[in-house]
Amino acid sequence: MSILSEINTLSNICDIPIETGVFSDNPPDIYLVATPLVDLFEVYADNLPEYEVQELRLSLFSKGNYIKIKNKLTRTLLGAGFTITDMRYLGHEDDTGYHHYALDVAKSYKFKLDKED
Numbered sequence: 330m331s332i333l334s335e336i337n338t339l340s341n342i343c344d345i346p347i348e349t350g351v352f353s354d355n356p357p358d359i360y361l362v363a364t365p366l367v368d369l370f371e372v373y374a375d376n377l378p379e380y381e382v383q384e385l386r387l388s389l390f391s392k393g394n395y396i397k398i399k400n401k402l403t404r405t406l407l408g409a410g411f412t413i414t415d416m417r418y419l420g421h422e423d424d425t426g427y428h429h430y431a432l433d434v435a436k437s438y439k440f441k442l443d444k445e446d
Contacts, residue, residue: 332383332436336363339405345389345398356427358392366433370440377442384414384435390427399430411436 333349340347340361347361348354364386370378391398399416406413415433422429 330438332385332434332438333363333365335409335411335436336385336387336434339402339409343398343402343405345402352390356390359395359398360390362388362390364388371437378440380437381440382435382437384433387432387434388419389430389432391430392426392428395428395430399432402432406432406434 337347345359345361346352346357347363349363349365352360352362366384366386368384369382371380371382373379387402389395389399389402403413403416411434413432414435415431417431419429419431421427
């Protein structure tokens with residue numbers, strides 16, 4: 330399991346289209362863009378990593394009021410075991426008409442040395 334695959338599942342539950350990096354199609358009035366930020370080994374045992382912490386930024390774009398969507402997304406993320414490390418309004422994009430709100434999230438995954446993905 331990875332943070333990107335879990336985020337894609339959660340965006341489907343919230344009924345919000347999502348893409349990684351950039352939204353390539355003609356964007357709807359509300360959509361998400363997931364941008365991976367960092368992968369860390371923070372918990373060690375016997376000099377080997379036990380867990381990998383994966384972090385990404387979810388950029389919520391909305392042409393209307395984004396507050397209800399942001400609140401639903403926040404509750405869904407927290408309910409699924411994500412840690413929200415930062416939430417901030419980045420502004421209104423006058424050229425596109427979208428409000429841009431960012432949520433930085435993190436989640437730990439058990440690391441297996443012998444597994445290849």
